[in-house]
Amino acid sequence: MMHLQLRTELDLETYLEPSLVACCDGSIHARNRAAHLALSPQTSISSLFDICSGRAEALRTYLIRCSGSRQPLIEKVSFNGEGGAFDYRCFGNALVPRRKSRPASLLLRLLPVRDARFAARAECMKRLRTERHWRLAMEQSAELRSDRLRLVEQYCFVAEALRVAEAQNRRLQDEIKHIRTDERERIAQDLHDHAGQEMALVLVELRRMRDAAHGPARARLNDLAVHVSEVGRKIHHAVVGGRPRIVEELGLSRAIEITAVWFTTDGRLDLSFKKKGVESDALPAALESALYRVAQEALTNALRHALGAQKIDIVLEFNCQSVSLTIADDGVGLSTEAQQQGELGSSGIGLRGMQQRMNGIGGTLQIGPRFGKGTIVTAVAPLRPEPQQSAPP
Amino acid sequence: MPPIIANATSPSIDSLAVDFDHHRLFETLVAGMADLLETTAGAEDACAYVSSIAARLGSDIEKQYKTALGVQNLNRDQLLAVLIDLNRRADGAFFIIEEDEDHIVLGNCKCPLGQAVINHPSLCMLTSNIFGVMTANAVGYAAVDLEQTIARGAAACRVVLHLKRTELHPDTREYFRDDASAASN
Secondary structure: OOOOOOOOHHHHHHOOOOEEEEEOOOEEEEEOHHHHHHOOOOOOOOEHHHHEOOOHHHHHHHHHHHHOEOOOEEEEEEEEEOOEEEEEEEEEEEEEOOEOOEOOEEEEEEEEOOOOOOOHHHHHHHHHHHHHHHHHHHHHHHHHHHHHHHHHHHHHHHHHHHHHHHHHHHHHHHHHHHHHHHHHHHHHHHHHHHHHHHHHHHHHHHHHHHHHOOOHHHHHHHHHHHHHHHHHHHHHHHHHHOOOHHHHHHOHHHHHHHHHHHHOOOOOOEEEEEEEOOOOOOOOHHHHHHHHHHHHHHHHHHHHHOOOOOEEEEEEEEOOOEEEEEEEEOOOOOOHHHHHOOOOOOOOHHHHHHHHHHHHOOOEEEEEEOOOOOEEEEEEEEOOOOOOOOOOO | OOOOOOOOOOOOHHHOOOOOOHHHHHHHHHHHHHHHHHHHOOHHHHHHHHHHHHHHHHHHHHHHHHHHHOOOOOOHHHHHHHHHHHHHHOOOOEEEEEEOOOEEEEEEOOOOOHHHHOOOHHHHHHHHHHHHHHHHHHHOEEEEEEEEOHHHOOOOEEEEEEOOOOOOOOOOEEEEOOHHHHHHO
16 A cells, blocks of 8 residues: 655656656656656657546546545546556545645556556556666666776776885885995995004004014014004905996996996997096095996986987096096976976986986086986086085985 | 146245345445456555546535525535434434534444445545535545544444544545535625
């Protein structure tokens, strides 16, 4: 039994059979899709009496009876449809009773007059019901497709977040590597500057004492001098070990040239290496190490980020005041954002590391667009560095 | 073919003890139709069908009483008198058990439909709808509770007419003043 209160037109769609909300005067307020299809789908109808093909007075009397009952009352009614007039069993009841001048609202549900299995009209309604089920299935399918699309979008978002996290992880690993290298070099430098000098003074004094002594004391002092000399040699090896081995073995210019050749062995880039001036045999180890690391980092960046680059030019110039290193590529160049953030900005720990290395030896580093196309990195290291205002300990 | 002549020794046909008469005919017909309706259309649809007939009957009876009384609408006293009277005319035995401002309780120990009503509760929609329609049109609203019915095996019916809207039980049936009566008020 139907005690449902229809709140909105949408609720009518809960009925599979043609259903309408109408007034006692026959005016139609709402109808579901099934009613729309069954009753004159091509034209808009405003009153039941416009499509009533039976006795209008009987329909009027029935509607009035329905207005007095919350429970459905059954009556046979005839309405015109797309294929002509059809008879229905109408289940009608009051939804909202009459209030003052507002007539009662009625719910009218139309069912086949005869057994639903045999009536042609019932077959038609069954087909309409099937079509409606099909439409609902299609709507659900569309929702599923939409859900799948959302899942794919979320997957892409997560994948992008993962990629960013991995890139950040790589940057952190690079930073750790740079910090370790810097610390190692700082310790080596300290050993060279302090312990090494002290050991040299001790050795000189021991030798003087040895030369002045006689007998067993002289032999004993000689043993001590040899021992101290051995300790000094170990300190020297420790200092040398903090520098890139290739620089130690080949010298700065040859080390940079060989490293550049390694970077370009896959044939993607043409390499041009020029050395100007005379390379001193007694270049400070810190200067050699810093310039070599800058060259290494600049070559790495050129390979990684210089899209479209075809050539790398390296110029290493020695003069009496300084050593300058220039590495230029013909790629797409630095982004505007990177340039706005300063010479080095935050475009990577590699660039920051390069800057720190050059600062550490009192040198300068400039990175910018190359004339024409590409990026140019210029590092200048003084041979006699000025004291650093805020040098790291 | 020679005419059949009753044997003088055999009993008269019209004096045979055959349990069939006018009432028996209608009782059997009504009970059979109600049974068929409840079993084929289902209890709910059967109630709806009987309700439709009862709603027509209620409107028709109400119209006759109004015409006979020469009134546009029945007042409460007239309504009670009419409900008792129409049942008396239909060979029922309704009586008022109690009444107050909000409700009227009626009893009945003899159903106008006789034995036909037993086990056929859809026929109780006659009472519900006739009482409901007439009461709603007279006082504006009615809700009918068939608390006990002969149809369901009770010795007597107990029918409660609520005249104001209260909490409804699932089996309570509501009636409103129909649009024609409301418009004439």
